[in-house]
Amino acid sequence: xxxxxxxxxxxxxxxxxxxxxxxxxxxxxxxxxxxxxxxxxxxxxxxxxxxxxxxxxxxxxxxxxxxxxxxxxxxxxxxxxxxxxxxxxxxxxxxxxxxxxxxxxxxxxxxxxxxxxxxxxxxxxxxxxxxxxxx
Amino acid sequence: xxxxxxxxxxxxxxxxxxxxxxxxxxxxxxxxxxxxxxxxxxxxxxxxxxxxxxxxxxxxxxxxxxxxxxxxxxxxxxxxxxxxxxxxxxxxxxxxxxxxxxxxxxxxxxxxxxxxxxxxxx
Numbered sequence: 568x569x570x571x572x573x574x575x576x577x578x579x580x581x582x583x584x585x586x587x588x589x590x591x592x593x594x595x596x597x598x599x600x601x602x603x604x605x606x607x608x609x610x611x612x613x614x615x616x617x618x619x620x621x622x623x624x625x626x627x628x629x630x631x632x633x634x635x636x637x638x639x640x641x642x643x644x645x646x647x648x649x650x651x652x653x654x655x656x657x658x659x660x661x662x663x664x665x666x667x668x669x670x671x672x673x674x675x676x677x678x679x680x681x682x683x684x685x686x687x688x689x690x691x692x693x694x695x696x697x698x699x700x701x702x
Numbered sequence: 703x704x705x706x707x708x709x710x711x712x713x714x715x716x717x718x719x720x721x722x723x724x725x726x727x728x729x730x731x732x733x734x735x736x737x738x739x740x741x742x743x744x745x746x747x748x749x750x751x752x753x754x755x756x757x758x759x760x761x762x763x764x765x766x767x768x769x770x771x772x773x774x775x776x777x778x779x780x781x782x783x784x785x786x787x788x789x790x791x792x793x794x795x796x797x798x799x800x801x802x803x804x805x806x807x808x809x810x811x812x813x814x815x816x817x818x819x820x821x822x823x824x
Contacts, residue, residue: 568736587772595704607769620765628723628748629741632732636724637795637803641788641814647821669820676813679806687802688728 568630569642575623577646582616634685641680648673705774708767709783715764716784717791719757721798726753781822788815 590606593599607613630639648670654660730751733744748754771780792811795801803811 583769584772584777587769590773593770593773603770603773624723625741625745627720628727629733629736629744631720631724632727632730632744632748635795635801636721636799637792637801637807637811640720640791640795641811644785644788644814644818647818651821663824666821666824669817669823672813672817672820674817676810676815676817679810679813681810683804683807683810684802688800 568626569639569645572623572626572630572639573643573646573649575619575626576643577650579616579619579623582612582619586610586613586616635687638680638683638685642677644673645677705771708771711767712764712771712780712784713787713790715760715762715767717787717794719759719761719764720791721794722753722757722760724799726751726757729753778822778824782819785815785818785822788818 586607589612590603590610593603627639627643651662651666651670655662727748730744730748733740768780768784788811792803792808796803
């Protein structure tokens with residue numbers, strides 16, 4: 568579920584960036600904002616990005632219904648590491664040392680958070696127990 | 703100045719929204735099973751929760767700030783700064799959601815934050 572969450576977020580962000588880059592810089596004037604809004608509404612890339620971000624939200628809500636927010640949130644950053652691995656393996660891109668250090672820090676950080684208890688609040692456990700019993 | 707304001711909206715909107723939605727999801731209770739039907743039933747119950755509807759406008763504001771920032775600046779500028787949301791989120795989890803954020807979790811969050819900034823700088 569966390570992997571699905573990360574994949575949806577990575578693809579969604581990439582599609583949004585591509586869609587907004589095509590639209591050009593947004594101008595803070597009435598016509599500029601109108602143009603930006605029309606671009607957003609008519610862009611297939613942006614809508615596709617929104618669909619992936621909705622998928623991200625659904626998976627995130629499901630995971631956070633039982634795990635801590637501070638436990639799930641850093642795991643989401645694993646997407647940046649995934650992007651770098653994909654860039655090297657699939658696209659054969661050259662990756663700088665600085666970026667590899669960043670990936671290493673993310674992985675160590677995610678592992679450190681992964682060592683902690685996934686759920687530290689009791690309220691969620693009680694509500695979940697009741698929901699299961701009432702099914 | 704507008705960029706700074708949008709970055710604040712981006713960071714506070716996304717973490718505030720996620721914290722509200724987390725509270726709503728926890729109040730709803732987890733799905734009985736990890737099957738599509740049970741998950742859809744859970745999502746249906748979760749969207750009826752008031753916390754969900756508090757989170758949505760905050761996340762929408764953050765989303766539009768992100769779109770505008772993406773059109774103004776490269777990813778290598780926006781993402782490293784938005785990585786601060788990991789620290790803001792951990793603070794929110796500790797003080798608003800009353801989660802136990804121990805030293806190991808703090809260390810992990812700070813490392814992730816620094817790592818995301820370095821990756822985005824390329």
